[in-house]
Amino acid sequence: MTDSTPPPDATTADATTPEGSAASAASGSDVPVLSARDLQVAYRTGKDASVRALRGVSFDLYPESSLALVGESGCGKTTLGLALLRLLPTLGEITGGTVTFTGEDGRRRDVTTMTQGQLRRWRWSEAAMVFQGAQNAFNPVLTIGQQMADTLVDHAPGRIGRREVLERSAEALRSVRLEPRRVLGSYPHELSGGMKQRALIATSLLLRPRLLVLDEPTTALDILTQRTVIDLLAELRAEYKFAMIFISHDLALAAELADRVITMYAGKVIETGSTRDIFSAPKHPYTSKLINAVPPVSGDLPELASIPGAPPSLATLPPGCAFAPRCELATDECLQAEPELITLTERPADMTHAAACIHHDQVHHERKVIARA
Template identity: 40%
Template sequence: MPEPILQVRNLTVHFYTYAGIVKAIEKVSFDVYKGETFALVGETGCGKSVTSRALTQLIESPGRIVEGQVLYYRDDGSVVDLLKLSEEEIRKIRGNEIAYIFQDPHASLDPLYTVGHQIAEAMEVHGKISNIKEGIQKAIQILKSVLIPDPERRVKNYPHELSGGMKQRVVIGIGVSNNPRILIADEPTTALDVTVQAQILELLDKMKREYNATIILITHNLGVVAETADRVAVMYAGKIVEIGSVDQIFKNPLHPYTQGLLKAVPNPMTKIEKLEAIPGTVPNLINPPSGCRFHPRCPKAMEVCKQKVPELKEIEPGHFVACHLY
């Protein structure tokens, strides 16, 4: 059996708004294995980013982690529940053992400081360097490793002096600066053009090999998943509906939602006259549908789907699905 590094159990996050309680994610459970790239896939608003932030208690008011466990297997063999740690304890792990690459590099970088200073600061906070000057020297090496040309000059640049692709590389540099065990990449290629996207994905793969890291990749791009992931969890309206290896998900999708997602993407290998869209719209999570949340849009919905929430069941080794058809 592969060795787990993270086990998420029944993770539930609600946002308490004036309009009502937004049930952003409900009883989400999955395992992440050491050294793999685990992709969390789904359309915008399905709860991918909320899930990734909840792992290290990064949920801000009016959000609240209502229940769940996030079991983290440390290097020394001990296991800690990240949701039970105090703010001081989780800060020692966040950015150090578990690091993030956030969605928007423009918002992730401080316009008042040079990129070298920001990389050095990430190391200084966790005691990896004794002062910023030493950190700047290490930042040059990090910029070199994330394939930024002329790092000795770029280390003195401010974020506005860099292109979008370069900013994303700097954010990856900050993420890997403390040699994390888990790197959570939240849509790292969203604002980039196709050629830069390919470079960033190659870079993430390089970082994974060099730093021996485990990657949790948050994306809605199935092409990115097919190219980089080992295993995939498909999310819909705050729930995980299917988990499997890349081969299982792409060659034998079981859940009608996963099937719909794949039919909506052009496939150069097959002749398709017309791409199929999933009918209807994403449900309002203040009043989500009863039973299976996908049933109002599902072409295979039965009476039981409206009444009973399907459990995530293992259909074949490593392939789980939450659907009453199985």
């Protein structure tokens, strides 16, 4: 399945399917805002060559919940975020699977089959993304006010007047603790990194979307500004009731912002569960090693341990488990076939703890504390 333009009626599921049944009319907390099923993405690397960047990703995101995608660079986190909103670069395409979005009216739509016109109306109004690096996300030759106005005019349902544009832009900026009089007339380079990031978040929330995807929103910020942005996101989520996908390599931030965590490696989901389960009792050796490589914000100072080696090339994946070459628990059995997610603990809704490791019962997570002199 690609991003090519489908038939005009391709976004609405047939009434005989589960997606188009009467059950979809009720959009409650038990109905996911977003459902990905066997999502696959490939990047073209030559005339007849491509690399599989996502290999069968599936998950559900429920209303007002927060999901963190964690893992090292190159594991597929950003590709997944871009694919969910059909914002992949030119060389990337969705080659299989579905992404189903359920609006507040209960209507379910497959994002992978939307036309460009339908995508334009859906983005920002129902699903928005905060990109990594606000300086690159904003147009440097337009003021913040002009760019917020463009977003409203282009994506708001129906016509919107100049006065309403100004009022809604000012309201959005105040919600992220920015002074509208100063920011609306400023160019991006005239704002600090933290102000730009908050202005970008304000722009993403202009139309009160039901889903917000954030790709490393605090990477380029100092630790104090990071704290401000994280507190702000928690407050905004409580106020506006949006569901959130938080992409990060910073596990401390993920633990603080997310209800649920997905660990990705080599383009696949290798562990998923509630934040409590993942951080207190991870069942995949990769997740455990990620946690042990990050210093805690408080408490005793643990002995940090890096993960040996590097993630595999997606063009030449090793046989069996992709993490096996870096795993101390790996056996010959790990090299025979790639393990599937195994359900370990049943939880309500989407909090089930699962891991793709045949040695999950041998993963005993502990952090060694450095002895003080």
